[in-house]
Amino acid sequence: MVALNPFPRRSYTDGPTPLEHLPRLSAELGGPQIWIKRDDRLGLAQGGNKTRKLEFLVADALSKGADALITVGGVQSNHCRLTLAAARAEGLDCHLIVEEDLGPEGVGLGPAGANPPEFTGNFLLFDLLGADSVRVLGNGSDLLGEAEALAESLRAQGKSPYVIPVGGSNPIGALGYVDCAHEMLTQFAEAVLQPTNIVTPSGSAGMQAGLIVGLHAAGSDIPVVGINVSRSRVDQEPKISDLVDSTAHLLDLTPVPRERTVALGDYVGTGYALPTPGMTEAVRLIARTEGILLDPVYTGKAAAGLIDLVRQGRFGTDDTVVFIHSGGVPGLYARTQAFA
Known part of the structure; x- marks a missing residue:
């Protein structure tokens, strides 16, 4: 684990955010066992990553x-x-x-x-x-x-x-998700959980870059699959890689292999914050199976990507996938027409 104590830090959350199994969603999809990291429960007004x-x-x-x-x-x-x-x-x-x-x-x-x-x-x-x-x-x-x-x-x-x-999303901000990677590895060990993939929304890139660097620093090879919310894969992956490199440099770590950066651009739709049928299905499905609200901009599109990858067979019954809930639920109430 990399030491973050040399960097000044405030504390806005009381303890780790929950890591929860989603048994009904997993059964509904008939694929991997799906878990969710509840960063919508972080501190400050209404929480979020x-x-x-x-x-x-x-x-x-x-x-x-x-x-x-x-x-x-x-x-x-x-x-x-x-x-x-x-x-x-x-x-x-x-x-x-x-x-x-x-x-x-x-x-x-x-x-x-x-x-x-x-x-x-x-x-x-x-x-x-x-x-x-x-x-x-x-x-x-x-x-x-x-x-x-x-x-x-x-x-x-x-x-x-x-x-x-x-x-x-700069190297200082990405430290928050270097720390989150360590937090999650501790939770995985406590739950005797061996995830095969972590799936996360990928936007300004700080969350995904921090997770990649944090796992690399801890010697973990769990892949982090980003689902892009605003850019194509060809545009997003260099953005993430640049932030991975600068964050690793800030922490004086060995270089992170380029192949650790994966960000899929198939679920953006017509643009950032614009609804897609997959997003609306995903938000409804997770609300109705697990009682968890997603937002339409980040987690909704990322969940749409996760669901599609399960249906394609990319994640199978032998896999365990952890989905990062990055918060953003207040935005749901500004985009009600997507669900009308």
Whole structure:
């Protein structure tokens, strides 16, 4: 196991998140035994995988004397919600720069204001949690460039802002999932469980990269299969590999073999956050068999990928698959038309 104690860290969750067997889903699919890692139960407002990243990112910000956080994402960004919740827990200012959703066919709808966000889901929570500012830009805008410009403006006012990239996905943020890999290996040993695969949503890449690095550091060869939510395989895998390399370098580890990075792009549909029939089926199936809610953007599409891979025979009856629930359920209430 790699030592993470040299890195400053805050604590937002009381103990490990549950690892649960899904017997009814497993029986329904007639394939592998499926388990779920419940990172939807992480701390901060409504939980989700970004909480693990923020434990390291916010600690880094505080160690550098920051008094304000700036981050970016979509109008229904789980990461923005949790960054804002962490800022409230720490007494920091927080500024959000978000982009409008794509249109229903996966194309932009013109200039900013053409597709205004609805006051529901995470966008509602931005207001309830009292963001110091929320700026909504058109889809495809240079969000990080705008964040850096805002940081310069705040510095001119005597503030000390700290900019967090989309999804909290940089080497510091990925440490949260290096730690999660260690947590899961301990749980596997306690449950006398020998997973043959871990399946995870793959978006901004910090979660998958951190898991790959953490397993590599522990000498585990369990494959991590990413199900892409926004990009093709050819576009996503280099993004993950770059973050794997930079995170391993930060931890002074031996290089991670390139073949450890697998991210399937068959389940994105017409674009990020746009519904697919497989997603709606997966959300309904897991809700009705196990009483567990998934979100339509990340875990819904990843579960659709898992279900399809079982039906294709890629995961068979001799396999044990662990699915990562990355949270995001507030987004479900902003996308109800997908289930109408």
